[in-house]
Amino acid sequence: MHKTYTVEEAKRKLEHYCSYQDRCHDEVEQKLKGMNMIQQASDVIIAHLIEHNFLNEERFAKSFARGKFRIKKWGRIRIKNELKLRNISRYNLDAALKEIPDDEYFSAFDELAEKQWKNIRESDIQKKKKKIFDFLMRKGFESNIIYNKISELCK
Missing domain, CATH: 1.10.10 (Arc Repressor Mutant, subunit A)
Structure with a gap:
């Protein structure tokens, strides 16, 4: 039997998940699916995370680009493709690539x-x-x- 979560419990759990490391919307949606949250509850939780700055796709994209470049020595093409796989918007993708001088x-x-x-x-x-x-x-x-x-x- 799967554990069930109230919207409040799920919010707290996802706040922790997002504060531990920057996340993209896809990762958060996958996590909510794994918690068996219904779509309406997921939408409420995602809106809450965005509103309270736990979830910020531009911040995620920028830190992802900086980290993969500095730590893994990835080039711009690989970073761009990895961000596209995570459904990052064109605007945030461009902003992320500007993080690399x-x-x-x-x-x-x-x-x-x-x-x-x-x-x-x-x-x-x-x-x-x-x-x-x-x-x-x-x-x-x-x-x-x-x-x-x-x-x-x-x-």
Whole structure:
């Protein structure tokens, strides 16, 4: 038997859930579904969370972008795609990407590419190029800056 929650209990539980870490609307809706809340109750709870600033999609998108860039060294394409998967609006997506300064972005990219280049143990230069290209694409960096970096590394 599933535990049932009153709207007040669910509000408190979701307040804690949202204050522990920034959440997007999708995560909160999934959590409410998991708690077997009916749609009307979910709508009331989500409105309450937004009104009391527990749930703020722009704040979520910005902190998500900063965190994934600084900690996981993700590129803008990967961050953008991950935010799209979470149904983040175009406005919040653009605001999130502005959180990453260009100079910081390119220096992190250079550092990551150079470190990876040194770590790839491959004598065939074409295979080595492909390995670093694939790695940087998976990280979500733009193909044009990857090509430029690879030709710079091969000099």
